[in-house]
Amino acid sequence: MNFSDLSALAVRYRFLLLLLLGAVLYVAFLGQRDLWYPDEPDIAEVARAMFVSGDWIHPRRMGEIWVDYPPMIYWVGAVSSHLFGEMSAFSLRLPNALAAIATVLMVAWFTGRWFDARIGLWAGFALVTFLQFAYEANSYRPDVYFTLTITAGLLLYAEGAGDRPRLYLRAAAFACFGLAMLAKGPLGLLLPGLVLVLWLGAQRKWLRIIELGPLALIGIAVYVPWFAATAEGMGWQNMLYEFYAQNFERFLTSEHRGHAQPWYYYLRNFWLDFTPWSWLFPAAVWWLVRSGRYRDPKIQLALWWFGAFFVFLTIAATKRQLYLLPAYPAVALLLAPWLASVGQATTNDMDTESPGERPVHIYSIALAVIYAAIGIAVFVFVAKLQSVIPKMDLDELELEVARTIPVPLIILGVVLVATGLWVGHAWRQRRARAAIVRIGVAHVALYVVIIAIVMPTLEPTKTYKPQSRWISETIGDDQPFGMVDPNGIARRGGFSYYTGAMVPLLEGPAEVDRFFAEYPDTIVLIREDRVAGIFAGRETEWNARVVREIRVGRHLYWVVRGPADDLRLQQIGN
Secondary structure: OOOHHHHHHHHHHHHHHHOOOOHHHHOOOOOOOOOOOOOOOHHHHHHHHHHOOOOOOOOEOOOOOOOOOHHHHHHHHHHHHHHHHHHHHHHHHHHHHHHHHHHHHHHHHHHHHHHOHHHHHHHHHHHHHHHHHHHOOOOOOOHHHHHHHHHHHHHHHHHHHHOOOOOOHHHHHHHHHHHHHHHHHHHHHHHHHHHHHHHHHOOOOOHHHHHHHHHHHHHHHHHHHHHHHHHHHHHHHHHHHHHHHHHHHHHHOOOOOEEEEEOHHHHHHHHHOOOOHHHHHHHHHHHHHHHHHHHHHHHHHHEEEEEEEHHHHHHHOOOOOOHHHHHHHHHHHHHHHHHHHHOOOOOOOOOOOOOHHHHHHHHHHHHHHHHHHHHHHHHHHHHHHHHHHHOOOOOOHHHHHHHEEEEEEHHHHHHHHHHHHHHHHHOOOOHHHHHHHHHHHHHHHHHHHHHHHHHHOOOHHOOHHHHHHHHHHHHOOOOOOOEEOOOOHHHHHHHHHHOOOOOOOOOHHHHHHHHHHHHHOOOEEEHHHHHHHHHHOHHHHHHHHHHEEEOOOOEEEEEEOOOHHHHHHHHHHH
């Protein structure tokens, strides 16, 4: 069977192929590691409270209503965990992975419908293999649901505003934007609304722009019932403040919420996050412009879609890589016609000019050399690792990783070198089409090795599970324990999720004393750099209460027992 036959089979069974790729990349290894920071344990803690309490309206953290995110991420995690009979990293992440697969299939279907099946396959394949998209599909955060609902809304609207206008599709689109608001707030309506205004305005469809106002009420109607019910529970003033702080304050300033980044943050990260296709994206866009394909309304939608998100998020004071995730389908859609046409002997009906192969040849040899060099560097690093470890300032958890990581790194190095040779061989034969296919397939293999083998090796420095198990065995059920840590609000979620306990933050010796007076049978975790301040003037007393040290990642805590243990020890002594 030759390459053309394989290509025809891939196009014919494109949805099955993309489904299998999604299952391998996004589902197969979800349970290989515990929940990691940033975000995952904090979100899981709220989902656990919902799972246990059965209160599906009011997300709660440490007993208080918590609306850092709207409820969708908690709903899907709790529902999935109920279906599995328990809450785990797999049950929480699975809906996220399925949402990512659904996004890929949807992009492939609509792109194939608008252009042709081959372009639809490449749109789905590009999206499924974007580095950051694959990583988020293996995580437990709300951005994949945000991406799915925004993508569904924009694609449905474009279908409903095309040659056969259908109001019900446009209404369904805004219902999807309402779900996007339940995934991550009002930007789920505002940002796609901005995209549609720009897209329709460029086509001078002024009546369609006016129509967006009434349609927006559909999205608001989807979102408002939960908002109002939660506001009744936590108070309207508090809810409105959180609504402002989580959305508009994040846009205007990063002082309160963090994540401050320079204006060029997304421009800098684009090349890595959209690997392996980012370096071909400029050539694809230039070809769309040069060949006149940019005049196609669907291509224009993708251009406005990516451009509006990129510019808006660049202007925002708060920036994170995953914030750009809803724009990934647009990039896939823009890449697909070019990827499908490079190296093809014949072109489809919409083609007037075939793309040149030079960008692929340059990129493939550069990628081949870089990956082969990185693979060799990995081998050298592994060979020298054992001799270097004694000279490195590693704690016990990092030492555990250093002892177990050589084999995963060797496997990664082999795949990197093989990728370089495989892609380089296509370059040597000047087979642009084969080079593109090999780049995509090789990255599937790379992602599998990283997700299934390399990342789990880092578990000792990431997990809160074994430390939390010891805490649970020490304090028992239904017992809180305290933390003295200036940044504890960013870490106590991990302890709370795995112990099921309340974890109040304590600031000084007086608060620690009051906590022990109320809960004499428990413990307090004191971060190492805060020990001197807590123990000051009472060193002998407090040192006698130190039970052990607990390390989580780079953070070391001293564990101090409560005064009830003093009484028990006295009774045992008597």
